[in-house]
Amino acid sequence: MTHTVYRERLAERDLLEHIAYLSQERPDVAVRFIDAVEQACMQLATMPRMGAPRAFSNPRLKGVRLWPVPGFDKYLIFYQFMNDEIRILRILHGARDIPAILESD
Numbered sequence: 220m221t222h223t224v225y226r227e228r229l230a231e232r233d234l235l236e237h238i239a240y241l242s243q244e245r246p247d248v249a250v251r252f253i254d255a256v257e258q259a260c261m262q263l264a265t266m267p268r269m270g271a272p273r274a275f276s277n278p279r280l281k282g283v284r285l286w287p288v289p290g291f292d293k294y295l296i297f298y299q300f301m302n303d304e305i306r307i308l309r310i311l312h313g314a315r316d317i318p319a320i321l322e323s324d
Contacts (some may be wrong), residue, residue: 224260226307228230233310255288259296267300277322
């Protein structure tokens, strides 16, 4: 079964920021990154529980999972799977303070 994938506004913003950063030095890498994010979303659509569950103190973040962007393992997709829908919450670089970012959204 394939589930519907929605990217939240902040995830879209994250994606555009990563593309802008990557394209400054290597436009070809930015294109590969876009393709890798799309591939990850397609994987999640068919196997939504494959991401590692993460625990956060904010109840709004219950059930959040993470999945690395294929080929860009330092970039992480944070998502929730509920009611047969996958909501991509954020796409963040792993070096960032992820708990603080997600808790403050």
